[in-house]
Amino acid sequence: MKFIIFFIYIPFVYSELHSFMTTYTGIRGQTIAGIPEFSAVTTLDDQQIDYYDSITMELIPKQDWMKEFASKDMWKEDNDIRQYVQLVYKNNIDVLMQRFNQSHGVHTYQRVYGCVWDDKTEVSQGFDLYAYDGKDFISLGVKERRYTESVPQASPTVQKWSDNKAQLGHLKLYYEHECVYWLIYFLKLRKAGFKRRAPEVSLLQKHPSSPVECYATDFYPSGVTITWLKNGVDHNEDVEHGDTLINEDGTFQKSATLYAPLDDWMTNQYVCEVEHMTETIRKILTDNEIKSNNRPTKGYFKPIFCMMGVLIVLVIGAVVWIIKKKKPVGGYNPLSIEDDTYIDKTD
Template sequence: MRLVVLIIVGAHVAHAGKHSLKYYYTGVTGDIDFPEFTAVGLVDDEQFMYFDSNIKKAVPKTEWIRQNERADYWNRETQNMITQHQTFKNNIQIAKERLNQSAVSPQVSLLQKSLTSPVTCHATGFYPKGVTISWMRNGQEHHEDVVVGELIPNEDGTFQKTSTIRITPNEWKKNQFSCLVKHQSKTIRKTLRADEIITNSETPLPISIILGAAAVVLLIVIGVVGCLVYQKKKDFRHFRDPECEEQNQTPHTGPPAPAQKTAEEEKTARPSFTPNLITPLNRESGVVD
């Protein structure tokens, strides 16, 4: 919803010979820091009277009118201005209805950061800004440990407001607490129950789920490390010296076996043996020839 500020201006003019009497009326709707209705009276274009809906009283603005008019005159002026104010309010309401500027109901929520935090009753999106938020305990107004927030404007022209109560979970479970939001469009009651509260706290995960998740993460880490080690070994073998690789691949079973010799070489290598001839023994002389 986009807020539209309506301003209605009226004038009343009277002439008497060479003198003139004028009244200017201004009616405003919208949540702005300005009186809803103002009236200014001028004689010969000089202001002599002022009235607005905040002070609800016609006051003199010049010394000569203050000296020449008595209190009953200002009482009549005040009543006339109050009547004009009501007329302007009716006209503004008609204009608002034609422009679809009707009241907008608030949206009410119960908020809590955690199970032990205070509970906040949050009303937002309402227009106009007049709203009251109160806490009820077992049907009676409850003011203890209650903090009411400031009225905050939204970007779309609506407003929001909060009221926070500090109670323990056991206390509000044993008693019936509720938040009562009163706006001209609607009265809304929110009972303080667990299913009505919007909270940021999360239910703790079971220990089995936590351990299972940790095991999965550990397996993933081990797998990644194993892949990295395998890849490094593979790259190392790829860049090694081929000759060294070939030598490393030749099996070693002991010292090398001696080379086989040919028959000729074996024969030559054998030591020569010449049998000694035995000289016949001369038995007689005992001398060997």
């Protein structure tokens, strides 16, 4: 069985559509030291806000503005839930190995669940997806209150969960209301944890013949405008504007790349103008102003979807499933640990 080891964070576009997502990953059969058999990650707008694994057995806040919330009684309850789910996942993988007639090898069982919410239209949508060995296993249609299996081996689980009508109704209410409540709650908590920050602006170029990038980072809130001026006039030709991306610490970054030929910007004055709130920052394009080769790294490279700051081993198929199923979904754990249907039960 082949493995892939990867770091955790890739850039995602920040928009008015907010996401709140919890990811559970259980692994059986791996023996690499330091790699947990179970891990759980919660993200807000693709930014990790907490982390738990079977090695530390402790739910850890991953943002400074989450530390106050981590001191509340609910944090202990959330930690207990993850410890319980850890035991359930260990049992579930054993059951699924029997269903798939497997006696050895590395196997993964995953769940991605939560909601997205548009802060302008206030429209929300919930998601609840399961995978085994990197392939679709079960999905919940929240509005229809119906589970759907992707493989025959999922039928016994779908039948069991579908028979529990009360739990289906409870989950529908959770994804349509309670999940959105927590999403908005943590958005406000994050906002309160940040003060206004002006952007740090740099002109970047890999080598003398490369385009010049005007790169703004570490600013908050997210609203920023980057404009290239040529001899004092707005210059839109030969300019490519990047998306606004969120950094690991909750601040933002954006860039605008100038593709003008070298002889052109050597004979004309080009200026990058960055407007943020009421502040305007200007950088004149000169050799002395350009930073070459080493681009700022804070928040610039952020890999895929969960377990930030920690190495994780997954079967290649599991990674493929995550990439394929990557949707802006989210959720937190407000439900009781006695609720066996909500906490993953496969058999």
